[in-house]
Amino acid sequence: MDRLYNIFAFSEEEPLIFTQADFWIFFAAVYFIYALIYNKKYLRSLYIFLISLLFYYKTSGLFIGILIFSTINDFFLGKAIYNSKSKLKQQFLVATSVLINLGTLCYFKYAYFFTDSYNSLAGTDYKVINHLALWTNNLAGVDYFTVDSIVLPVGISFYTFQTISYCIDIYRKQLKPINSIIDFGFFVSFFPQLVAGPIVRASEFIPQIKQEISISKQDFGRAVFMILKGLIKKMIFADFIAANFLDRVFDAPEMFSGFTNIMALFGYSLQIYGDFSGYTDIAIGIALLMGFTLPKNFDSPYKATSCGNFWKRWHISLSTWLKDYLYIPLGGNRTGSIATYVLCSLFIFWLLLAMKSYTFVFIAIGIIILGLLLTLLFPNINKHFTTNINILLTMLIGGLWHGASWKFVIWGGLNGIGILIYKYWRRISPYENSNSKLSLIWKIAITFLFITFTRVYFRGNSMEHISKQYYQIANNMDLTNALAVLQEYQLVFWVMLAGYITHWLSYSLKDKIETLFIKSHFILKVIAAVITGVLCYQTYASDFQPFIYFQF
Structure with a gap:
């Protein structure tokens, strides 16, 4: 009973994580009660909403207040948008939703980034003060919250995007508002995907809330398969190689040869895929056990034949969100908009101001004016300029979404440049329409190398x-000791090889393996689960590592 109490009580040192036994005890208790009430729709929604709040409290403590605020705010704004007869008022309400949600996100996620940028420009030494905590302490007459730092609430980027899209979809008349705040809270806070996605669209998920729940043997088998696959990805292909090799290299890259650093980059590509897609697989499996379907978030991304194709396969829910709510409103591949030029100017000035060079600022002003004149005088240039800027802006903002640091902006920008280079290369490439396997392998290899080597900005x-x-890779490859490195970390490299082989298996073979598991006898499923559990919990070499995307 003490163990059960500790599992359900908040502890900063012991948050609920899918790879911990405590989570599965928590889920077993939750699922037992759920099995008794799942056919009573209102009670089911209320129960899952409360459990989701408990899960988030267990993960983030009193930051649960931000989640509740976001839920209440957008529930009533959504209703107001739908009931309003004035287009201008609807636009004002949508803008209010966007400003409140993004304002809250920026306060918690980008306060240090903006403050450091300003300090760098002005030569000041301003410190970040948590004014929200200060206000709360003064209001309550206590000193409970720390005011000299701002901590990022887990999952805020994910549920913020969900609530924004809800109000925008109502404004676009693609969705009607939910009548029950309990159902809306269920949608916003559904615990399997709450803290690290996938980002769920209201139009896809809300209809499921009112449906009858029916879990077939096939659904159960697929759910278990997804959970076991996710645990293997996370605990073996991600955590094991990170704890035994990657963390050492990335913490002190100058202590290792260029060859070792390259192998670490390849290892990190596997780690981040195993970590994030492993979480998604487990989330999809848990949701399916409860009778709900979450969207696919990964589609063998390292089979991508171009950078653009990669982003159609990686973190699909974010990529499609950025396309529908940012790229297309900016003008997409058709034209630009006022927002295009505003955002572009802000990014340029922000970068140049951070460089503390007023000379570059004036040069940038001249370049922007020249670019605008050229686009006005030459329509063909205008189309290429504006559509390419839309792509770059989307990728830059996508990079900034991942982290409040210039290295994430650079990473996003490099991916945008990669998309643009291929956009024009494909027009003259003699291999673009080739059906040969050698051509396909070549395109996959080039894309994989580009994604891997730009990820140094993501992981560094x-x-x-x-x-x-980069210096070690360029100047100190030390290939004479490459064999010794392979021997020293041979188990890690065997695991990496196994991870990439399973990733590059054909879709048909993967489908056959999944189908075979689903159709297998219940006893065989239990045996597979036990073997997977033992194997996973025997491979970690240190404390449990949180999922990488928790920080975003």
Whole structure:
């Protein structure tokens, strides 16, 4: 009973994570009660909403207040947008939703980034103060909250995007508002995907809330298969190689040869895929056990034949969200908009101001004016310029979504450039329409190498560490000791090889394996689950590692 109490009580040191036994005890208790009430729709929604709030409280403590605020705010704004007869008022209400949600997100996620950028420009030394905590302490007459730091609430980027899209979809008349705040809270806070996605659209998920729940043997088998697959990805292909190899190299890249740093980059590509797609697989499996379907978030991304194709396969829910709510409103591949030029100017000035060079600022002003004149005088240039800027802006903002640091902006920008290069290369490439396997392998290899080597900006602890890693790769390959490195970390490299082989298996073979598991006898499923559990919990070499995307 003490163990059960500790599982359901909040503890900063012991949040509920899918890879911990405590979570599965928690889920078993939750599922037992759910099995008794799942056919009573209102009670089911209320129960899952409360359990989701408990799960988030267990993960983030009193930051649950931000989640509840976001839920209440957009529930009533959505209703107001739908009931309003004035187009202008609807636009005002949508803008209010966007500003409140993005304002809250920016306050918690980008306060340090903006403050550091301003300090760098003005030569000041302003410190970040948590004014929300200060206000709350003064209001309550206590000193409970720390005011000299701002902590990022887990999952805020995910549920913020969900609530924004809800109000926008109502404004676009693609969705009617939910009548029950309990059902809306259920949609916003559904615990399997709450803290790390996938980002769920209201139009896809809300209809499921009112449906009758029916879990077939096939659904059960697929759910278990997804959970076991996710655990293997996370605990073996991600955590094991991170704890035993990657963390050592990325923490001190100058201590390792260029060859070792390259192998670490390849390892990180596998780690982040195993970590994030593993979480998604488990989330999809848990939701399916409860009778709900979450969207697919990964589609063998390292089979991508171009950078653009990669982003149609990686974190699909974010990519499609950015396309529908940012790229297309900016003008997409048709034209630009006022927002295009505003955002573009802000990014340029922000970068140049961070460089503390007013000369570059004036040069940038001249370039922008020249670019605008050229686009006005030459329509063909205008189309290429504006559509390409839309792509770059989308990728830059996508990079900034991942983290409040210039290294994430650079990472997003590099991916945008990669998309643009291929956009024009495909027009003259003699291999674009080739059906040969050699051509396909070549395109996959080039794309994989580009994605892997730009990820140093995603994983590197700092710009200093990133420069050291690139330096070692360029100047200290030390291939004479490559065999010794392979022997020293041979188990890690065997695991990496197994991970990539399973990733590059054909879709048909993967489908056959999944179908075979689903159709297998219940006893065989239990045996597979036990073997997977033992194997996973025997491979970790240190404490449980949180999922990488918890920080976003």
